[in-house]
Amino acid sequence: MAIAAFGQGGRGGAGRGPAAPANPKAAAPVDLTGYWVSLVTEDWRFRMVTPAKGDYASVPLNAEGRKVADAWDPDKDVAGGNQCKAYGAAALMRVPGRVHIEWQDDNTLKVQTDAGTQTRVFHFGTAQPGGLLTSPAPIPAQPELQGYSVAIWEMAGGGRAGRGGPPGGAPAGPRGGSLKVVTTHLSPGYLRKNGVPYSGNTVLTEYYDRTNETDGASYLIVTTIVEDPQYLGGPQNPTGQFITSTHFKKEPDGSKWNPSPCSAK
Incomplete structure (x- = not known):
């Protein structure tokens, strides 16, 4: 099945070389598996606490989106069984906590959050x-809340700019490539816990990068592009893109993994 992929550039690769790996797991240019903990280095007041109703600073909502956000009622969400609307794919990686990434099979990555x-399930495909x-x-x-995600590996040297490095300005280590994920078929959800909406028409594009530092630390950087023609956009942002960069630090094991239920407030 095909879904739209935004910003997909062409790749080189002429000439003969070694035989292609048998599957996406074998072809992985970077190891994203393991346990990762959020580093809240930006948007602290939007991520660590629930913002006040009507506070949607830096989100390019249009008039319809602002109207929906201004009508947010967390008690109504709880009563309707919708307390997980801020944990959908378009916002999940911004929720502070831990992430566990593992291969479900040779063609599928599984991403869990505590x-x-x-x-989330990433099905590998082809461009x-x-x-x-x-x-x-x-x-x-x-x-569905987590939608339908298709992933491809992007090899180093593709020339994509504007991606954030690890916090503190540490030099990035060698990088073999990135994971690109495009998600559609989403149920409506919230970009922030105070009811800032995204619609079922949303297309979510993500890039997952790993850096290895000289002090032995490893970081995961997730660049997220949310495009929603229903609730995002306007004269100052005609593309309707909401872009964030989220950082995680590698942990040695899952000893600090602490699953918790969704919260509407």
Whole structure:
């Protein structure tokens, strides 16, 4: 099945070389597996506490989006069983906590969070002409909180700019490549816990990078691009893109893993 992939550049690769790896797991240019803990180096007041109703600073909401955000009622969400709306794919990696990444099989990465006890599944696919990603994995019949995600490896040297490094200005270590993930078929959710909305029309594009530092620390940087024609955009942001960069630090094991339920407040 095909889903739109944004910003997909062409790649070189002419000439003969070693045989291609048998599957995405074997082809991985970087190891993203393991346990990672959030480093809240930006947007502290939006991430560590629930912002006040109507506080949607830095999110490019249009008039319809602001109207929805201004009507946020967490008690209504709880009563309707929607307390996990701030834990959908478009916002999940911004929720402070721990992330566990592992291979579900040779063609599928599984990403779990202890905050909200959520699971995302990345189906590896292939890039097609016109900027599409395709995967043989079936698309769910109905939209879901974590949507339907297709992933590809992007090898180093692609020239994509604007990606954040580890906090504190530490020099980045060698990087073999990145993971690109495009997610669609999302159920409506919140970009922030105070009801800042995204719609079921949202397309989420993410890039996962790992850096290894000279002091032995490893960081995971997740660059997130949310595009929502229903609630985002306007004269000052005609593309309707909401872009964030989220940092994690590698932990040696899962001893600090602490699953917790979703919270609407």
